């Protein structure tokens with residue numbers, strides 16, 4: 001199984017601005033007024049959403065495909 005970079009979201013930092021949704025080339029992110037969800041099946045791990053988040057609410061967690 002190939003290594004997977006898992007996207008982590010920090011609720012305490014997120015302002016629900018939706019900027020990450022706009023840049024995601026895979027349409028993998030859904031944001032509403034109180035929640036943020038990424039579709040792991042769609043996410044390619046490109047990191048674009050992390051780069052644009054003005055509040056640094058997104059990051060890659062460490063996961064090496066252990067399961």
Ligand code: SF4
Nearest residue numbers: 014015017018020053
């Ligand atoms: S860009 Fe950052 S602050 Fe804005 S909705 Fe996405 S995760 Fe939240």
Ligand code: SF4
Nearest residue numbers: 024043044046047049
């Ligand atoms: S890492 Fe890339 S594909 Fe995954 S949610 Fe962020 S912008 Fe979309």
